[in-house]
Amino acid sequence: MTKASHGQRGVALVEIxxxxxxxxxxxxxxxxxxxxxxxxxxxxxxxxxGVQYGAQSLSAASDDTGMTNAAKVDWGSxxxxxxxxxxxxxxxxxxxxxxxxxxCPLPLHRIxxxxxxxxxxxxxxxxYPGLPRTFSISRTAVMTVDQ
Numbered sequence: 001m002t003k004a005s006h007g008q009r010g011v012a013l014v015e016i017x018x019x020x021x022x023x024x025x026x027x028x029x030x031x032x033x034x035x036x037x038x039x040x041x042x043x044x045x046x047x048x049x050g051v052q053y054g055a056q057s058l059s060a061a062s063d064d065t066g067m068t069n070a071a072k073v074d075w076g077s078x079x080x081x082x083x084x085x086x087x088x089x090x091x092x093x094x095x096x097x098x099x100x101x102x103x104c105p106l107p108l109h110r111i112x113x114x115x116x117x118x119x120x121x122x123x124x125x126x127x128y129p130g131l132p133r134t135f136s137i138s139r140t141a142v143m144t145v146d147q
Contacts, residue, residue: 032126042074042076042120047116047117048116049071050118051115051143052143084118085115086116090110091103092110113142116141120138
């Protein structure tokens with residue numbers, strides 16, 4: 001085995017010193033993207049849980065507190081989320097309705113929909129130049145009410 005020439009000493013150490021910060025930055029970026037995707041998934045699942053509660057019946061469709069609580073149970077211990085339930089009507093042809101029984105001319109019928117919007121925010125682990133420190137997340141679920 002031959003000794004490294006005098007000019008080659010420490011080259012590997014310099015290469016590691018240059019590459020290691022870049023690798024760490026890439027790893028932290030991947031972790032941040034994974035955290036955002038996880039929070040977005042939690043928000044979507046919570047919105048679906050809330051809207052599924054409201055779609056069970058006509059009485060559940062008007063229970064905003066029940067839909068909010070169903071969303072809260074689904075997001076569990078995750079923090080920074082809020083749920084906004086609502087309901088609206090359309091005629092069976094897709095035209096607008098104010099939810100009055102006389103809105104839709106025969107033979108059309110009124111369809112009641114429930115909607116839950118879950119919003120939240122995620123603080124990044126580090127401050128990145130050119131990017132905000134807090135990212136907003138919003139997911140919406142809409143479903144017809146079982147009538």
